[in-house]
Amino acid sequence: MVSFVMEKPHRMSESQNVVVSEAARSIIPNNSSAPPGFISISKKKLLKNLEIINDGERINAWVDSMRASSPTHPKSLPSSISSEQQLSSWIMQHPSALEMFEKITEASGGKQIVIFLDYDGTLSPIVDDPDRAFMSSKMRRTVKKLAKCFPTAIVTGRCLDKVYNFVKLAELYYAGSHGMDIKGPAKGFSRHKRVKQSLLYQPASAYLPMIDEVYRQLLEKTKSTPGVIVENNKFCASVHFRCVDEKKWSELVLEVRSVLKEYPRLKLNQGRKVFEIRPMIEWDKGKALEFLLESLGFGNSNNVFPVYIGDDRTDEDAFKMLRDRGEGCGVLVSKFPKDTDASYYLQDPSEVMNFLQRLVAWKQMQPGV
Numbered sequence: 141m142v143s144f145v146m147e148k149p150h151r152m153s154e155s156q157n158v159v160v161s162e163a164a165r166s167i168i169p170n171n172s173s174a175p176p177g178f179i180s181i182s183k184k185k186l187l188k189n190l191e192i193i194n195d196g197e198r199i200n201a202w203v204d205s206m207r208a209s210s211p212t213h214p215k216s217l218p219s220s221i222s223s224e225q226q227l228s229s230w231i232m233q234h235p236s237a238l239e240m241f242e243k244i245t246e247a248s249g250g251k252q253i254v255i256f257l258d259y260d261g262t263l264s265p266i267v268d269d270p271d272r273a274f275m276s277s278k279m280r281r282t283v284k285k286l287a288k289c290f291p292t293a294i295v296t297g298r299c300l301d302k303v304y305n306f307v308k309l310a311e312l313y314y315a316g317s318h319g320m321d322i323k324g325p326a327k328g329f330s331r332h333k334r335v336k337q338s339l340l341y342q343p344a345s346a347y348l349p350m351i352d353e354v355y356r357q358l359l360e361k362t363k364s365t366p367g368v369i370v371e372n373n374k375f376c377a378s379v380h381f382r383c384v385d386e387k388k389w390s391e392l393v394l395e396v397r398s399v400l401k402e403y404p405r406l407k408l409n410q411g412r413k414v415f416e417i418r419p420m421i422e423w424d425k426g427k428a429l430e431f432l433l434e435s436l437g438f439g440n441s442n443n444v445f446p447v448y449i450g451d452d453r454t455d456e457d458a459f460k461m462l463r464d465r466g467e468g469c470g471v472l473v474s475k476f477p478k479d480t481d482a483s484y485y486l487q488d489p490s491e492v493m494n495f496l497q498r499l500v501a502w503k504q505m506q507p508g509v
């Protein structure tokens with residue numbers, strides 16, 4: 141890190157010169173009128189160079205965050221969770237949902253349980269090729285049984301068509317494109333617009349042509365970077381870097397940012413080794429959860445116990461929504477401790493399936509079922 145020694149940094153005009161330390165010589169061109177050990181540079185030039193440095197730092201920050209998006213990477217662990225002791229304190233705060241199963245069902249206290257499930261990393265294991273993230277038939281059978289017991293929704297970053305092709309269960313509610321494309325089964329909704337009796341809500345519909353355009357530009361811009369996969373998720377474009385050599389990550393950040401600078405109404409988020417480009421609207425998986433609860437008739441009811449299970453940063457909006465509402469519980473799917481608003485954890489999709497099977501068995505034992 142270069143430290144700049146500035147004399148009289150305040151009230152300088154554009155034309156005034158600034159004296160900077162020798163350490164900055166490598167990045168700032170020399171100028172002869174400086175005392176020994178210092179170089180002199182016009183403020184204008186200095187600001188320009190600071191911009192370059194800041195931009196470099198921003199890119200480094202993105203690359204650090206890309207590293208952290210891999211849960212097996214040491215940098216993915218928050219610094220607060222580095223020692224054994226801190227690890228066990230994390231587990232105390234976020235115990236296993238399987239170990240706490242009785243506590244969770246007791247907490248539901250006769251309220252209507254509603255289940256929200258993320259797809260990738262929750263129902264299906266994470267794989268290199270997003271088109272091959274299949275869920276097992278056993279998981280599908282489990283989710284089918286689950287939907288007979290509780291209203292069940294899939295909340296995903298994927299577009300509806302793609303996730304439906306994986307899940308193939310018509311009886312579920314689906315919130316695709318990070319909740320920006322919501323559809324319900326033929327029956328059950330009462331308060332919102334229906335299309336062929338099935339709820340359809342698309343808060344970002346005006347952005348459709350823009351996402352399509354940005355998707356095509358991202359494809360073009362990143363085509364020479366080996367391993368990149370660009371996905372069109374209808375209201376969101378996803379740039380996957382799981383299979384991109386780490387040495388190429390800063391180049392990829394520059395490519396993505398150069399496309400996005402033309403689109404100030406889009407924002408860039410990060411998921412598991414993926415950049416998500418989405419409309420800058422106040423809508424996320426948390427809002428989708430709230431919308432679905434309201435559509436199910438639980439808007440202002442305290443007779444509902446939502447359970448949201450997800451593995452990704454984008455699921456944090458839903459975990460937070462549940463915390464803020466003081467309802468139900470969030471379950472983070474992760475083998476590693478992470479900063480989270482979830483209350484419990486499950487290690488992987490097989491533990492998720494185990495938990496869902498136990499919920500089905502528990503429900504079937506309730507009186508009157």
Ligand SMILES: O=P(O)(O)OC[C@H]1O[C@H](O[C@H]2O[C@H](CO)[C@@H](O)[C@H](O)[C@H]2O)[C@H](O)[C@@H](O)[C@@H]1O
Pocket residue numbers: 258259260261265266267268269270271273295296297298371373378380382411412413414416452454
């Ligand atoms: O909200 P989700 O259901 O978790 O979807 C988030 C993204 O999931 C997919 O990408 C992730 O899974 C891929 C397959 O395992 C993996 O290759 C990738 O690295 C992960 O980020 C999906 O392809 C994206 O479109 C979703 O936004």
